[in-house]
Amino acid sequence: MDSAVKLMIPGPVEVDARVLAALNRPVEPHYGDAWVEKYSRVVAILKQIFGIAETDYDVYLMAGSGTCAIDACMGSSLLSGEKIIVGNNGFFGDRLVDIAGNTGLQVIEVKSEWGQPLDPQAIKVALQQHPDAKAVAVVHGETSTSILNPIAEIGAVVKSAEAVFIVDAVSSLGGLPYDLAGWHVDLCASATQKCLGAPPGLAPVAISPKAWRMIDRSNRKAHGWYTNLQNWRKYAQEWGDWHPTPITMPTNTVNALLVSLEILIQEGIANRMERFRSLALQLRNGLREAGMEPFTPDELMNPVLTAARPPKGVESVQVVRYLLDTHHIQISGGLGHLKKEVFRIGHMSPVLKPEDIENLVCALKAF
Template sequence: MGVWTVSRYLHIHVLLPQRILTMTEKMMIPGPVPVQESVLRDMGSQVRAHYGTEWTAIYKKTVELLKLVFKTQGDVHILVGSGSSGLDAAIGSLTVSGEKIIVGTNGYFGERLRQISDGYGLEVIPVHGALGEPLNPTDFKEAISNHPDAAALALVHLETATTIVNPAAEIATEAKLKDIPVVLDAVSSLGGVPLSMDDWEIDICVSASQQCLGAPPGLAPVAISHRAWEIMNAKPQRNHGWYLNLQTWRHFADEWADWHPYPATMATNNVLALKTGLRSLLADGIDERIEHYTKLALQLREGVRRLGLQPFTPDNQLAPVVTAIYGPEDVPTGEIVQYLFEEHGIMISGGLGEGLRDRIFRVGHMGPMVSKDDIDAVLQGLSQFPQIQGLQ
């Protein structure tokens, strides 16, 4: 690798390096994550028919494993699309244009929920949280008492942009008091942050294959409560068209249950890979994985403090799977991201969203492959960045 000079990169404000990672380099962004060899083998296996008894049994097994991870007795459908497709399907399937939706917004992905809602012509009642602070259940209580007619309430569990874990269970409890269905974005949290869909009375919980589930991107598992189906059934005039209408998915799961339980061609290799990722997660244990991630988060926090840097959130608010760190004063954090990549072969992420872009950088420590040595490598790399060396 070439010699790092500050002047070479002074002009850099891009968040992501332009070069493609080689297999020997470390990807430590907050999703997607590197996957296990067994998962790669599934992705590389010969394409098979997406229907028939044998394949359908594999698909249904994958759904059963997902239910264990969501901790739900409800239904799970695996949409072919990224996490956002599942969020779009959840909000659009539950609501009718003109209805109100209460949306928690304390970061980039909360804003996305608002944009999806806007896209469906819903009246958004935003509940803001200060950047870097968890959403406050009391603010939701107030919004709900002012808008008891809201058709849904949506929030992000782990706001990946700020690394804030929102108190989803408490907020859902407030919504239940007024019988408002809750949509939870668990794209970055499922399998890496404690989450219990049925106990928390979440109505639609959405995740994605590429983060803590340890598979490549391409699938959006969506878990749906019995009550959510009742609400959808009671609203035949809902917003949705066909593909992202959850009722279409249910129709095929019922009507074609034995041979083709979804409306379109299933991404079979992705499902095989997801199944292997889920088996590995459940074999390790969800709690054990969370404990492992938490240790890595603490190791990273302790290490950056030794270097003279500060984590963005206090330790008692840590996210197990991703850590945001303030850069040194006057150093756009894009330069740190670029430096670690160019000089140490480690890909991390910059800040995401207004006010954070050049102030923080984020290190993902999620997925089955991440280890203590990876955190050491990040710390070692950071310690050699010129303006960080000056802090020590």
């Protein structure tokens, strides 16, 4: 890709030059004392970001994209034929339904309109109607519409059920404050190429004690070896002092992630989140000045991603193409049935500055 293009899609994101430099170091093994220390540091910082530093949750860093971690969460905890309730209000909710289907699960869908948050009461009713459901799965930041689903409220509903609560945090972890334990999330899957400001290729997953009980109740699950979380735990526990993962890790990518996590800790998690919020507000104001309305109201603002409608009579692809061709700024079009109706701007890169938003807004005003 032309390096002069400013990447403002909802991931992968532009990364800090220090993160890129870490990729360029000599390849090192995924075991040994130095590696164990490095991997432990990554896991410790991820626990802070998940909001589970002082808890009994486990965190593993899987090699793969976010979908790999979602596969691991569903496939490790449920048996083929069991019920899962999936909250669905967008393209990635559809994806959860698909993954559950491919895992051989019986899916009970609880839908909301695209652009509307999921309704915790509807999830509660679904749990009452299906007390044998073994999991509830939802997307936190629905990247197709920018909607943030009410995870804490849904968690409060799932908490007292037998079901575990699975959350897709692929596009939100690192972008807003997280409190997995307080939200009663049992399995949380994310990825490094979005708000964590690192290259693609790694997928953090967090697992609660309740999730382990669900996972450990049977070994008959119809899933593979790579995405079996019991294997990740086995290596962490039995080989943790020299070779903490069951597979060969992409060590350069982990090095890059560690640099991005250290930068985040240095900035301060709260400061980073505030910076994202402020960029989001700046962008929303600018969009309105440019005559392009954000797809969601300000009360439902996503601090790391904004979807907006093009001017009347214009298809979103025209705005996307114009920005790329004329201003070398890359944003994304809509997904699913919103393909032509919205464009999406990712502002989840840690290196994004107010000047970048300003440039984008100026370009949009000139459309």
